[in-house]
Each structure stands twice: as C-alpha cells, then as structure tokens.
Amino acid sequence: MLANKNTARSPGALAYTLLLGIISSTLYLLLYLYSDIMTNIATMIRQGHKGYVVVPIGIALIFSFVHGAFTGRFWDLLGLKAKK
Amino acid sequence: METIQFIDLSVSSTIILFLVGFVGGMVSGFIGSGGAFVLTPAMMTMGVPAIVAVASNMAHKFPKALVGAYKRNKYGQVDIKLGVIMGIFAEIGVLIGKNVMVHIRATFGATGTNLYVSFVFVVVLAIVGSIVLRDAIKEKHGEGESDNQEPEELPPLARWVRGLVIPGTMIHFKSIDAKVSFLVLAPLGMATGMLAATIAVGGFIGVPAMMYFLGLPALMASATELVIAFVMGMGGSVLYALEGAVDIRLSMIILAGSLFGIQIGAIGTTYVKDYVVKFVMAAIMLLVLVSRFFYIPGYLSELGQIAPINQDTIRMLNGIGEGSLFFALIFGAIIILRALYSGIRDHHLAQSADKDKDLVAVAEHRQLSPVGRFERFLVASDGSDFSAAAVREAFGMAKKCAAQVHVMSLVATGIEYGGLGEPVLKKELAIAQDHLDSVKQQWNPLGVPCETHVVHGQIVEQEIIGMAEQQQADLIVMGRRGRRGLARMMLGHATANVIGKSNCNVLVVPRTAQIEGRHIVLATDGSRFADNAAVTAGHLANKIKAPVTVVTVVETDSEAGAVTKAEQTVKRIVKYLKNQNVSVEGRTLVGRPDAKIIEVVQEKNADLIMVGSHGLTGLERILVGSTTERILNGTSTAVFVVKGV
Incomplete structure (x- = not known):
C-alpha cells in the first residue's frame, strides 16, 4: 500500500543543482557559438523578416527559467542564506 | 535615420x-x-x-x-x-x-x-x-516609525x-x-x-x-x-x-x-x-x-x-x-x-549558541526514543479558518499528551521585493506577532505551555521544517484546504514537501475535523514504516483513550497469498497494541486501499487516520496520485502521517 523507498535528500539536491548548472552553461556556450547568427537575426528583423522576433523572446524566456532556477539554488548550496 | x-x-x-x-x-x-x-x-x-x-x-x-x-x-x-x-x-x-x-x-x-x-x-x-x-x-x-504603526x-x-x-x-x-x-x-x-x-x-x-x-x-x-x-x-x-x-x-x-x-x-x-x-x-x-x-x-x-x-x-x-x-x-x-x-560572521556565532540550545531541548525530552513521542508540537497559523482548525487540534492534543505547543506564523517574502518592501515586511511581521499573541491568549486557559515564533522566508515548507528542527518538534500540525494565505500555500506541493522532508510526524487537519478520541483507524502495509505508525498509534491511543482499528487493504489484482500475509500483519499489530492495553480490532480488506480505509473510517465514525511514511522520494511519489494523497483529499478526518526513523 505505501511505498518503501528511502533516499537521502542532499545528494539529490546537489545533483539537481549541478544538472541545472550544466544545462545553463550549455545554453550560454551555444549562445556564444552562435552569437553572429543572433546579430544577423536582428538585422533580418530590421529588414522586414518580422517572424524571427520569436528567437530573442524565446531565448530570453528559456535562459531566464533555467539560469534562474540554477542561481536560486546555487548560493543556498554554498550556505549563503538570509537571516531570519 | x-x-x-x-x-x-x-x-x-x-x-x-x-x-x-x-x-x-x-x-x-x-x-x-x-x-x-x-x-x-x-x-x-x-x-x-x-x-x-x-x-x-x-x-x-x-x-x-x-x-x-x-x-x-x-x-x-x-x-x-x-x-x-x-x-x-x-x-x-x-x-x-x-x-x-x-x-x-x-x-x-x-x-x-x-x-x-x-x-x-x-x-x-x-x-x-x-x-x-x-x-x-x-x-x-x-521618525519613520509612526508610518509603520x-x-x-x-x-x-x-x-x-x-x-x-x-x-x-x-x-x-x-x-x-x-x-x-x-x-x-x-x-x-x-x-x-x-x-x-x-x-x-x-x-x-x-x-x-x-x-x-x-x-x-x-x-x-x-x-x-x-x-x-x-x-x-x-x-x-x-x-x-x-x-x-x-x-x-x-x-x-x-x-x-x-x-x-x-x-x-x-x-x-x-x-x-x-x-x-x-x-x-x-x-x-x-x-x-x-x-x-x-x-x-x-x-x-x-x-x-x-x-x-x-x-x-x-x-x-x-x-x-x-x-x-x-x-x-x-x-x-x-x-x-x-x-x-x-x-x-554573526550568524556563525549565533549558530554555536543555537547548538547549545538544541542540546538543552534534547535533554528536556522525557521519552528517549523519538518514536511515538508527544512532547513538542509545532503548528503554523495565519489566522484563517483552516489554520484555526490546526491550532485548535494542536492545543487539544497537547493538553491530552501534556505537550508544549510552538505556534509559528510566516510572512512569505521573495527576492522580487519592491523598493518599498522592507518597511512593509516590518508591518507584516508586527501583524503576524499580534496574531500569535492573540492565539496564545485565546488558548492560555487550557494551561498548555506555548511559545510563539514569527519568521519570514521564501519557501514556506522550508521555514516550517526548519522551525520544527530548531524546536526539536515531535509533531507538525498543519491545516488543509484554503483559497488564500497559509492554508493555500499548504495545498499540494507544500503539504507534500512538509510531510516528505520533515523528520518528525505530521498531522494534517481539515477545517471541520475534530479529534475527540472517538476512534483511530491505523492503515498498515506491514513495512517497518508502518510498524513505526503502530508504535506511535499505541502511544497516542493511550493518551487520548481511543480504540483502534488496524486495517490492511490488499489490492484486487495482488498475487496469491497476499491476503494471508496481510492477515498475519494485522494480527501481529493487533497483538502488539493489545499488549499496550489498547482496545483494538483488525481488518483485512480487498479493494482500492484509500476507498476501503475511508469506508472503515465512516463505519467506525473515526476521528483520526494514522499512516506510516518514510522519506522524501517515497512520499512525494505516493503523494502524486496514490493512496496517501487520496486519503488526504478524500476525507474530512484528520490524518496523522508517522515518519520513519
């Protein structure tokens, strides 16, 4: 009836933070590798290809969620916490 | 251009x-x-x-x-x-x-x-x-103080x-x-x-x-x-x-x-x-x-x-x-x-002082083992009807168990605070303290020792669990179901997290639930976690003088012999509880566990359901669409989740 698996908490939290960190770093690496394309996309938008506007907006949303989730846990993991 | x-x-x-x-x-x-x-x-x-x-x-x-x-x-x-x-x-x-x-x-x-x-x-x-x-x-x-008042x-x-x-x-x-x-x-x-x-x-x-x-x-x-x-x-x-x-x-x-x-x-x-x-x-x-x-x-x-x-x-x-x-x-x-x-630096100094306090807190415990100990309760209150039920039952049970109650109120904050947030936080903290003072005054006639704590933080469940650790609580009492305030925060994920991550037992009290000691239904599956629940139920039944029905439910598609094993489990627990001078009976049923358990609760007019649990992963897992969640959602009776040690 009731589940019976026992797992420690901290290693899980550490692994999750690391995973977010890796995803976030990968996203930034991709942005660096394709930075010229980003600039070209802005130029193309200016030239009338308005549909490309989804690219910067989508990037802003995705990066913010992933990197936000990572940094939110990062300092906590290092023991930097707010005073009560 | x-x-x-x-x-x-x-x-x-x-x-x-x-x-x-x-x-x-x-x-x-x-x-x-x-x-x-x-x-x-x-x-x-x-x-x-x-x-x-x-x-x-x-x-x-x-x-x-x-x-x-x-x-x-x-x-x-x-x-x-x-x-x-x-x-x-x-x-x-x-x-x-x-x-x-x-x-x-x-x-x-x-x-x-x-x-x-x-x-x-x-x-x-x-x-x-x-x-x-x-x-x-x-x-x-x-001079700014007058604005805050x-x-x-x-x-x-x-x-x-x-x-x-x-x-x-x-x-x-x-x-x-x-x-x-x-x-x-x-x-x-x-x-x-x-x-x-x-x-x-x-x-x-x-x-x-x-x-x-x-x-x-x-x-x-x-x-x-x-x-x-x-x-x-x-x-x-x-x-x-x-x-x-x-x-x-x-x-x-x-x-x-x-x-x-x-x-x-x-x-x-x-x-x-x-x-x-x-x-x-x-x-x-x-x-x-x-x-x-x-x-x-x-x-x-x-x-x-x-x-x-x-x-x-x-x-x-x-x-x-x-x-x-x-x-x-x-x-x-x-x-x-x-x-x-x-x-x-100051925080580190304060932490060493806290360690000494923890030692004092542990030394104060009358019972050595944490299993089935009822000496310190923690209840979170925001003044809503939903948390009022939790506070009422926390004090009621504390009276019967001669326990002390720690009442906490939480002001939720975030990094997204506006520029004018700090004075407001002060106001909110003052309002929360006023509320706790009134709770303390309201329950003072009961003679239960009570301490109040106001905290602020970003993650509700973390603050509740942190306070429970700090106060060495044996039981966290939580309200359930609400549209706003703390009760709302306690729905779903937060409730699951408190139950899953806390090291102590958790009592979830729906708004209309009242624990009068009429009858306890103890749901068990024969695991050692359920045995913890049995020991705890024995202690509690004696304190609130309630009879107990031990229930094991075998799912319809279970393997052959499952019913016999379940019956043995029930017998073992019934025997243990009888030795503890508890009035007890056992039931082995076949069907959907939550539905069968709730049926027994209704039949016995029980006012408390007790179940065993063991840790984050397991509980979070079962809370997503399984027995414990269905019990929590499907009943207006209080549910006592006993944690494994």
Whole structure:
C-alpha cells in the first residue's frame, strides 16, 4: 500500500543543482557559438523578416527559467542564506 | 535615420557586462528595485546606443518578472486582474514611449535618444532619490516609525479614487475589495509603461501609484507590479525586437550576472537595518543621476543645441560621468558585501549558541526514543479558518499528551521585493506577532505551555521544517484546504514537501475535523514504516483513550497469498497494541486501499487516520496520485502521517 523507498535528500539536491548548472552553461556556450547568427537575426528583423522576433523572446524566456532556477539554488548550496 | 548598431563583444567587454550585471543584480536585490537605472546607463557608457540598452534591458527583465509573479502569487500577494489590466494600459504606454524614442531617433539620431533617456533619468532619479533619502534620514532618527504603526489607514488619494464612481467604468478588485474606475487605472498604467519604455524602470511609478491611488498594501503592490512588469515587459520587448533593437547577447550576459547578484543582494538586506538599504538606494540613484548629468552637455553640443564644446572638455565631462557610475557600482557592491560578511560572521556565532540550545531541548525530552513521542508540537497559523482548525487540534492534543505547543506564523517574502518592501515586511511581521499573541491568549486557559515564533522566508515548507528542527518538534500540525494565505500555500506541493522532508510526524487537519478520541483507524502495509505508525498509534491511543482499528487493504489484482500475509500483519499489530492495553480490532480488506480505509473510517465514525511514511522520494511519489494523497483529499478526518526513523 505505501511505498518503501528511502533516499537521502542532499545528494539529490546537489545533483539537481549541478544538472541545472550544466544545462545553463550549455545554453550560454551555444549562445556564444552562435552569437553572429543572433546579430544577423536582428538585422533580418530590421529588414522586414518580422517572424524571427520569436528567437530573442524565446531565448530570453528559456535562459531566464533555467539560469534562474540554477542561481536560486546555487548560493543556498554554498550556505549563503538570509537571516531570519 | 541612423541604423541600429550592436557593439562588438570581445572577451573583456563580455566579462565587464557580466560583472555589471552581477553588481547591478546585487544592487537590485539589495534595494529592491529593478536595477535597470544602473544597467541601462552602464550599457550606454560601454557605447551601446540608448535604444538598444533600453530594449536589451527590458528583454532580460520580463522573464524574471514572470518567475517572480508566479512565486508571489503562490503566497496570495498578487492581484492578477489588477496586474493584467494595468499591464494592458502600461503596454499602451510602452507603445507611446517607444514611438517617442523611435521618432526622436529618426529626427535627431542616436544622440537625440541618448539625450532624451539621460534627461528622463536625471529628472526621475532626482525625484525618487530625494524621496528615498528623506525617508532614510527620517527613519534613522526614528521618525519613520509612526508610518509603520498604522497599516490599516487608507491614503487620502485612495479614499478619493474609491469614492469616484463613473457608471459603466467600475471594476471590482479582490485585493482591495473595492471598485475602481478603469479611467483612473488608464493614466497610471500608461505612465508606468511610458517610463518603462524610456528608462526600463516602470516600477518607480507603478508601485507608489497602486499604494497611494488604490490603497493596495505595499507588499501586494510590489507583487502585482511584477505582473505589470511582465505584461508590458513582454510586449515592450516584442515591440523593440520588431525594430531589431534587442541585442539578445547583451540581455543574456547581463541576465547571467544579474541572477547571481540579485540573490546576494536580497540576502544582504536581511543583515542590515532598513535605513541603510534606503541610504544605499538614495546614494546610488544620486550618483547615477550625476553620471548621466555630465553626459548631457556633450549630447547638446553634438546636436547643436548649445554652443559647441571642444572635444577635450566633452571627454573630461564624459570621464566624470563614467567615474561616477563606476563609483556608484563599487560603492553598492562594497556596502552589500560588507553587510553580508559581518552578517555571516554573526550568524556563525549565533549558530554555536543555537547548538547549545538544541542540546538543552534534547535533554528536556522525557521519552528517549523519538518514536511515538508527544512532547513538542509545532503548528503554523495565519489566522484563517483552516489554520484555526490546526491550532485548535494542536492545543487539544497537547493538553491530552501534556505537550508544549510552538505556534509559528510566516510572512512569505521573495527576492522580487519592491523598493518599498522592507518597511512593509516590518508591518507584516508586527501583524503576524499580534496574531500569535492573540492565539496564545485565546488558548492560555487550557494551561498548555506555548511559545510563539514569527519568521519570514521564501519557501514556506522550508521555514516550517526548519522551525520544527530548531524546536526539536515531535509533531507538525498543519491545516488543509484554503483559497488564500497559509492554508493555500499548504495545498499540494507544500503539504507534500512538509510531510516528505520533515523528520518528525505530521498531522494534517481539515477545517471541520475534530479529534475527540472517538476512534483511530491505523492503515498498515506491514513495512517497518508502518510498524513505526503502530508504535506511535499505541502511544497516542493511550493518551487520548481511543480504540483502534488496524486495517490492511490488499489490492484486487495482488498475487496469491497476499491476503494471508496481510492477515498475519494485522494480527501481529493487533497483538502488539493489545499488549499496550489498547482496545483494538483488525481488518483485512480487498479493494482500492484509500476507498476501503475511508469506508472503515465512516463505519467506525473515526476521528483520526494514522499512516506510516518514510522519506522524501517515497512520499512525494505516493503523494502524486496514490493512496496517501487520496486519503488526504478524500476525507474530512484528520490524518496523522508517522515518519520513519
């Protein structure tokens, strides 16, 4: 009836933070590798290809969620916490 | 018309942008405002055209606002309807503001927009910076306190606005429980949007407008502003992106640094006094103002609006501008890091003192084993009916078990605090303490020892679990089901997390549940965790003098022999409980576990269900669509979840 698996908490939290960190770093690496394309996309938008506007907006949303989730846990993991 | 130019990103300019984002984020987290008034000028100083700086800044901000609004909404601090309506008007403001910028750029070139943005910065920062500085000085001399003591009083402007009835335009808002004409919201929203489109900080108008014109509490105003910031920020970013003005590389590099910085800044505020935050805010605003001010003569000269200034003088003035901005950033960073350093040092000292307290707490326990110990209860209360039931049952059980009760109240905060958040937090904490004092007074006649604790934090379940650890609680009592406040936070994920992550037992009390000691239904599956529940049930049954029915349910599609095993389990537990002098009977049933257990509860008119549990992963797993969750959701009886050790 009731589940019976026992797992420690901290290693899980550490692994999750690391995973977010890796995803976030990968996203930034991709942005660096394709930075010229980003600039070209802005130029193309200016030239009338308005549909490309989804690219910067989508990037802003995705990066913010992933990197936000990572940094939110990062300092906590290092023991930097707010005073009560 | 000049074409929009993106700057070349070298390694050094990337590092500088990251650091600017980091310090900007830190300042932003510390003083609770967008930080854009640091980031936009900093980008402009690096040679980014004003329109690209504003656009890129906006694109890095709006997803942050979405995350912030989502979090604060969980704490019931957001008026979504008001935020969306204001956001739509703000969007119109952004459109106007952006067109003004585009028009100026078309007419006067990039220097024209640089001048316009710098001018607006100087005016806005002069006004807001002076107000903040005045408040800081008042607070330092203790004069600000009187403002904090009257949280209920409605500002005169808000009284006037609410009294203004224009038929056909009135909209009701839950947060203020009053109707306001959308004709009032339109200019407020539009002004917020226009400012946001010009300097990327709309909150300077939005937050005070909602507080003083509508009478929203500052905590709600700053939270609702996040919805406005998202709606208009998203719209504004799309509009600027359509012009090709969003340099997403800049936005994301700044975002990378800013998200690291914002957390440090927000943590830093908890280690300093309120007026220090305001002094830093005012100082940075005024320094940025000075910085922008020194650029203006150069722009005017370039546009031919004043007599030409020679290049050396312009270079010198720009140098002073750059220097002031650099100084503002370094000044902010040093203050925050210093506050953090001394805070952490003090915290370590306090922690060693706490360790001694823990030892005392452990020494005070009468019973050696934590299994089935009922000496310290923790209950969270927010004054709602739902938490009232939890408080009532916590005291009722504590009386029967001769336990002491720790009542906590929680003020939910976040890194997304508005610039006016700190004094409001103080008010909220004072209100929470008043509430706890009244709870203590109400239950005083029962003679149960009681302590109260007010805490504030970002993650509700973490605060509750932290307090339970700190107080060495044997039991956390929680309310269930509600639409707002703490009860709302305790729904779903938060409840699952408290049950899953706490090291002590958790009692979930629905609003109408009353534990009178009529009958306990103990659900077991024969695991060692369920054995813990059996031992605990034995202790509790003796204390509240209730009979127990032990139930095991075998699912219909179980393997052969499962029923026999289940019967043996029940017999074993019945025997144990009989030895503990508990009046007990056993049942082995076949069917869907939760449905069968609830049937027995109804048949026996039981007022308590006890189940065993063991840890985060398992419990979180079963709470998602399985027996314990179905029991918790399907019954109005209190459920006692016994944790494994």
